[in-house]
Structure formats: structure tokens, C-alpha cells
Amino acid sequence: MTIVELITVGLSESANEKLDALKELGYFAEKIDGYRFAVSLALAQGVIPPEISKRTTFVNVGSLDPDQLFRSAVEALMPDHLSETTAYRLIERLADWGVNDLYAQSQTSGAIDFARLLEHTGSEG
Numbered sequence: 689m690t691i692v693e694l695i696t697v698g699l700s701e702s703a704n705e706k707l708d709a710l711k712e713l714g715y716f717a718e719k720i721d722g723y724r725f726a727v728s729l730a731l732a733q734g735v736i737p738p739e740i741s742k743r744t745t746f747v748n749v750g751s752l753d754p755d756q757l758f759r760s761a762v763e764a765l766m767p768d769h770l771s772e773t774t775a776y777r778l779i780e781r782l783a784d785w786g787v788n789d790l791y792a793q794s795q796t797s798g799a800i801d802f803a804r805l806l807e808h809t810g811s812e813g
Contacts, residue, residue: 694776698746699723703784706791715790715800720747726786727758727779729805731765737778737785749776 699707707722716722723746730737753759759775762782769778793800 691772691774691777693774694749694780696745696748697723697752697776697780697783698740698744699780699784699787700740701742701744703740703787703791704744704746707787710787710791710794713794715794720752722787722790723747723752723783724758726783726790728786729789730782730786731761733789735782735785736766736769737781740781740784743780753779 698704707719707726710716710722711719716725753776758779762775762778763770766778790800
């Protein structure tokens with residue numbers, strides 16, 4: 689069975705609302721910035737995110753990843769998971785996990801400590 693690659697990526701309905709909130713709170717100038725950061729955070733943390741339920745469409749992959757850097761990163765860092773899905777489907781899951789994690793941090797501590805995140809990424813994985 690061939691899995692068709694996505695031409696648009698999205699988030700779960702819940703994560704989409706959380707990304708809206710993170711933008712409104714001023715953490716990101718644009719939602720796409722938050723989406724990219726969330727993917728990067730999840731990749732750096734080495735998480736294997738679960739499937740997304742009730743997916744909402746967000747942005748065309750050409751706008752999100754014009755140079756295919758995210759696709760290349762996923763292919764290099766997570767090759768074992770690409771036998772069951774595609775790179776951009778996995779990127780969606782990474783973004784969803786990352787947005788949920790960032791939102792939880794903002795709610796728990798009242799702020800996202802980006803310096804701490806950048807300092808510690810990769811050390812847990």
C-alpha cells in the first residue's frame with residue numbers, strides 16, 4: 689500500500705487552537721513560525737509523536753518548507769518511521785507534539801523559556 693505524501697500540513701484541532709493562543713500571547717509573530725519551532729523542538733527532543741486525531745489543514749508544504757529542510761531532517765533523523773508514513777505526515781505529528789509542549793510550558797510557568805529550551809534540546813534524547 690502506497691501512502692500519498694501531503695501537499696498541505698496541519699495540526700489537531702486542539703493544537704491549532706493552542707498555536708493561535710501562542711501567537712496571540714506574542715510568542716510567535718506568525719503561526720507558521722510557531723509551527724516550524726514546534727517541529728524543530730520535537731526533532732531536537734527525539735520524540736516519536738502519536739497519530740493526530742481530527743486533523744485541520746494549516747499551510748501548503750511549499751510555504752512551510754520551501755527548501756525541504758524539514759523533510760531532509762526527518763528523513764535523516766527518523767528513517768525507521770518512514771516505512772509506515774511519509775515525511776510530511778510525520779512533520780505534522782512533530783508539530784502537534786511541539787505545539788502542545790510549548791503551550792503546556794506557557795500555562796505551567798506563565799512563560800516559555802526559549803533560552804532553556806535551546807540549551808537543553810538534544811540532551812534528553
